[in-house]
Amino acid sequence: MNSPNNRIRIFDTSLRDGEQSPGFTMSGAQKIAFAHALAELGVDVIEAGFPNSSPADYSAVQTIARDVRGASIAALARCHEGDIEACARALERAESPRIHVFISSSPLHRQYKLNMSREQVIEHAIMGVTLARKHVDDVEFSAEDAFRTERDFLVELFNAAVATGATTLNVPDTVGYATPDEIRELFRYLRANVQGADGVVFSAHCHNDLGLAVANSLAAIEGGARQVECTINGIGERAGNAALEELVMALKVRQGWYGVDTGITTPKLLDTSRLLSRITGIQVQRNKAIVGLNAFAHESGIHQHGMLKNRDTYEIMHPQDVGWPASQLVLGRHSGRAAVADRLRALGHVLDDAQLDLVIAQAKALTHTQHVVSDADLLRLVAGDHGDTGWRIASMSLIDEGQHTRAHVELSDPDGHRVKQDASGDGPIAALFAALAKAAGVDFELESYEVHSMGIGRDARGEANLSARIGGETFSGQGTSRDVLEASAIAWLEVANRLLRSYAMQRVPAFA
Numbered sequence: 001m002n003s004p005n006n007r008i009r010i011f012d013t014s015l016r017d018g019e020q021s022p023g024f025t026m027s028g029a030q031k032i033a034f035a036h037a038l039a040e041l042g043v044d045v046i047e048a049g050f051p052n053s054s055p056a057d058y059s060a061v062q063t064i065a066r067d068v069r070g071a072s073i074a075a076l077a078r079c080h081e082g083d084i085e086a087c088a089r090a091l092e093r094a095e096s097p098r099i100h101v102f103i104s105s106s107p108l109h110r111q112y113k114l115n116m117s118r119e120q121v122i123e124h125a126i127m128g129v130t131l132a133r134k135h136v137d138d139v140e141f142s143a144e145d146a147f148r149t150e151r152d153f154l155v156e157l158f159n160a161a162v163a164t165g166a167t168t169l170n171v172p173d174t175v176g177y178a179t180p181d182e183i184r185e186l187f188r189y190l191r192a193n194v195q196g197a198d199g200v201v202f203s204a205h206c207h208n209d210l211g212l213a214v215a216n217s218l219a220a221i222e223g224g225a226r227q228v229e230c231t232i233n234g235i236g237e238r239a240g241n242a243a244l245e246e247l248v249m250a251l252k253v254r255q256g257w258y259g260v261d262t263g264i265t266t267p268k269l270l271d272t273s274r275l276l277s278r279i280t281g282i283q284v285q286r287n288k289a290i291v292g293l294n295a296f297a298h299e300s301g302i303h304q305h306g307m308l309k310n311r312d313t314y315e316i317m318h319p320q321d322v323g324w325p326a327s328q329l330v331l332g333r334h335s336g337r338a339a340v341a342d343r344l345r346a347l348g349h350v351l352d353d354a355q356l357d358l359v360i361a362q363a364k365a366l367t368h369t370q371h372v373v374s375d376a377d378l379l380r381l382v383a384g385d386h387g388d389t390g391w392r393i394a395s396m397s398l399i400d401e402g403q404h405t406r407a408h409v410e411l412s413d414p415d416g417h418r419v420k421q422d423a424s425g426d427g428p429i430a431a432l433f434a435a436l437a438k439a440a441g442v443d444f445e446l447e448s449y450e451v452h453s454m455g456i457g458r459d460a461r462g463e464a465n466l467s468a469r470i471g472g473e474t475f476s477g478q479g480t481s482r483d484v485l486e487a488s489a490i491a492w493l494e495v496a497n498r499l500l501r502s503y504a505m506q507r508v509p510a511f512a
């Protein structure tokens with residue numbers, strides 16, 4: 001057995017395994033935007049979807065294959081002719097297309113899912129790989145639930161796949177049951193026993209049911225895997241897949257131990273993670289490794305003292321390595337010009353004096369309705385999304401009426417229009433959103449609504465993130481304030497304003 005090379009292929013399945021899990025559904029346009037971000041991040045393979053599962057998935061895969069360059073585009077198929085033909089058609093215009101065929105291999109799946117014998121499973125695998133190879137040179141074969149499959153049968157199945165032209169063999173721990181030692185040993189066994197092992201790439205696909213997905217993927221690499229399947233933020237079925245950002249940084253920070261490289265541009269990790277959160281409306285937990293808000297925060301006095309003398313005392317990597325600015329600063333009403341300029345520079349924007357004046361004026365205007373101006377607010381201002389084309393909150397109040405709460409809101413727009421409305425609801429949030437809907441003249445059902453507290457004591461702020469799905473598109477809003485109700489109202493209005501702007505844009509052709 002030759003030793004495999006040292007380049008690990010990063011196969012991202014956020015758009016397939018991730019997207020198919022509850023709460024992470026994306027529209028076609030969002031999938032395409034995210035696929036572009038993955039290509040820029042430097043992933044080797046983007047699994048864009050399962051074309052035969054729905055016309056929408058088919059068309060998303062087709063557009064990604066046509067437009068996204070710099071990564072292989074993979075599409076998933078069962079060992080069925082219809083699935084494989086759909087992949088081939090959807091991938092027609094891809095720069096480097098890959099068809100990923102799979103069939104269940106474990107005794108449990110053979111009996112209860114497929115009702116097939118070992119021989120029948122092998123026959124289907126041979127049919128699937130052969131047909132896929134008629135269309136593309138790059139064929140990945142997955143034995144679903146491989147980890148719980150008898151070893152002799154797994155070798156037999158992989159032998160058949162290699163003999164018929166599979167170029168990547170994927171070994172999923174579909175149910176997240178394995179431990180690192182077992183996975184390492186399984187990969188060593190397969191590399192030693194599958195015929196033609198040296199000519200194919202072995203791939204790990206680990207689920208996180210026991211919180212071991214990243215550890216198991218790293219162990220698979222030690223065992224000889226040279227492709228790992230993962231997702232941004234670890235999204236995926238049930239407890240998710242291995243988190244790409246954690247896996248990649250473990251390989252990078254511990255390069256001396258693993259001795260392998262990836263093609264990932266790690267300073268883009270944070271932006272990619274945040275793009276996914278914005279698209280799905282689901283934030284990562286604060287203490288999430290690499291991309292959580294606390295990942296590089298040093299609060300305790302003892303830690304800060306050490307950090308000031310030498311960052312290595314408590315830091316194994318630099319925040320900038322994964323895309324964080326060197327430090328986080330909360331801009332309040334009294335922050336000066338230099339602080340804003342510094343903060344913008346840290347976020348990657350160097351502005352001339354006139355531009356800086358404009359952003360500062362807009363940021364100051366924001367502080368009338370919110371306590372602090374966050375990085376997200378600043379980035380929005382720089383991008384020219386001033387929020388000054390829609391409604392803003394002039395005032396709001398809530399009255400507890402026993403069984404109900406009554407909310408009074410007053411909105412203003414840049415032309416000086418003001419509108420007052422009130423509404424009652426079962427609780428403060430219901431009352432507030434109902435009053436806002438009456439005042440803004442637009443209503444929608446929320447798809448997600450989350451409130452986070454940031455900081456403690458006098459500096460505590462609430463951050464609200466919400467999203468609504470209207471006409472197949474997701475509109476997200478974010479608000480920050482000392483008061484979580486106000487943060488929620490700001491976030492709600494941001495969605496309303498975006499929706500109103502999109503209506504206005506849609507109306508234009510009617511006048512032309």
Ligand SMILES: [Zn+2]
Nearest residue numbers: 017174205237
């Ligand atoms: Zn999976």
